[in-house]
Amino acid sequence: MNEVKEKFDCFGTWWQPDDPEDKIHGTLSYTYQNGLKLELKGVFRSNHKKAQAFPLYINIILGQSEKGEKITLFGCAYSGRPKWRPIIDASTILEYRFTNYYCSVAYISHHFVSEDEIKFKSLNCSLNYLDDWLGVSGFTVSREVDNEKKDIDINIRYSPPEPIIVNIDDEFSMAIYFYHTDPGFYPQSEVNIRQYPIVSLEANSETKLSNFLSRLTQIRFFLSLAIMKPIYPYNFSGEIASENLERYECVLPIYMQLDENIDVKRKLHQFSMLFTYAEIQDNFGDLLQKWFEKQGLLEPVIDSYFSIIFNPGMPINNQFLGSVQAIESYHRRFKNNNVLTKPEFEKKKEGILSGLNEDQRKWLEPKLEHANEPSLYTRLKDLFSEHCELGFIFGFHRDLFARKVADTRNYHTHYNKKLKKNALSGTDLIKATQQLKAVIQYLILLELGFTKDDAQKLANKIARNQFSYSFTTFNL
Helix, strand or coil: CCCCCCEEEEEEEEEECCEEEEEEEEEEEEECCCEEEEEECCCCHHHHCCHHHCCCEEEEEEEEECCCCEEEEEEEEECCCCEEEEEECCCCEEEEEEEEEEEEEEEECCCCCCHHHCCEEEEEEEECCHHHHHCCCCEEEEEEEECCCCEEEEEEEECCCCCEEEECCCCEEEEEEEEECCCCCCCCCCCCCCEEEEEEEEEEEEECHHHHHHHHHHHHHHHHHHHCCCCCEEEEEEECCCCCCCHHHHEEEEEECCCCCCCCCCCCCHHHCCCCHHHHHHHHHHHHHHHHHCHHHHHHHHHHHHHHHCCCCCCHHHHHHHHHHHHHHHHHHHCCCCCCCHHHHHHHHHHHHCCCCHHHHHHHHHHHCCCCCCCHHHHHHHHHHHCCHHHHHHCCCHHHHHHHHHHHHHHHHHCCHHHHHHCCCHHHHHHHHHHHHHHHHHHHHHHHCCCHHHHHHHHHHHHHHHHHHHHHHHCC
16 A cells, blocks of 8 residues: 555564573554654563663564564664563552663564574565656546436546566666555445555665665655655565565565655646656666766765755755755866866965975965865856856856855855855845756756756756746745
8 A cells, every 4th residue: 555654553572582582571662753662561681681781782672463473673772771660450569670672673574583684685665756756557547428318437447557677786676566456346435446656676686675775765866856856765565585485475564764754645746847757768777777877976966955855944045055065066076176287286386385484384285285176156157158058048147146156155154244245145045046956957967868958858847837836935
């Protein structure tokens, strides 16, 4: 189902893998906002012996629910000293020593006795807005109306779309499968069938959960670029390899803390997206591979850009500075980062330092270390000269805009009062921030292999549809 598994409470018995006879009753509680909490009615005897140095972390705790379901808890952090708590019984008052742990991950229906065993063939999850971005449907609807008999014949046919499968690197591939809900056998006043996509990351060989999650993060970022909204995963499951289990037994539900901002019920229209699946369907795999190949170079650009996208409530000054940092990082990674050639700069620097005494030289030499790097104004002018179409698409004078952005960044960073009169503010600052974010998107599209014509078409769409919406939101 394409719904967030919000919460549960599971009572059972719990023990450590190296002492399976020492079982303690307790309750595992889960909410997607706060994660997993285990409350034990007692203390593991191996820990009790170490009372002077009570362990703050237990790698694995195993459990069995009262319904007989196996549970593995991984990464269990102790949440406080054991406490004696009175429990009132009908005939007497008992006291239990309670211990609480916050756990990183819960694997359901299987016991892993060591960290090395926790490996998967594939990881499955849902992503918010994925269905809106894909725009792929397996439904066909036909309607026949007989006006004479006043009859309406409505036929709804559903056939699951073919999965979308792409390779993302030498070790992993990604598939998007389409599942659906069952309408039931006894419909009365309504029939519901819902299609929902599931992302499956598949590894060439079994590997740790962290390796899947690192790839999943980059897929989320790629889709966040496309959709222009934060993308979050939820409803995880992983498939293990085992000759002793049936295939359905090898798929384990996985619970962990999710981002509290996730909203799976909200829908998005495709007109507000930078690009949709339909627009890149023919080269989706190539674009995704390019995204992974360029992660090393794009990482600081992406980090700065998505720090804004994933925090829409961030003050506009911070959004502006983050956008400038992303563009500066892009120029530093992909363009010439020296004003003079290295020999020319070394010659000029030595000419300056040679006339100084030792103390003066020690003071000035470190300050000249980065003197050969272009200023922000120079970097912006360089980019706008190379991509002169940016000014036309996003509506700014290239040289004037570069100067205003540089002065505003320098004012907010260094608080030079002389720059205050030149710094952007109010709606001008909001507009400049939106334009800078659009420039970042455009530059990333080019690095992914979009042609200039295609990138300009997408940029024009955003300039028409997105800017006015953003201004309306900011000015509420």
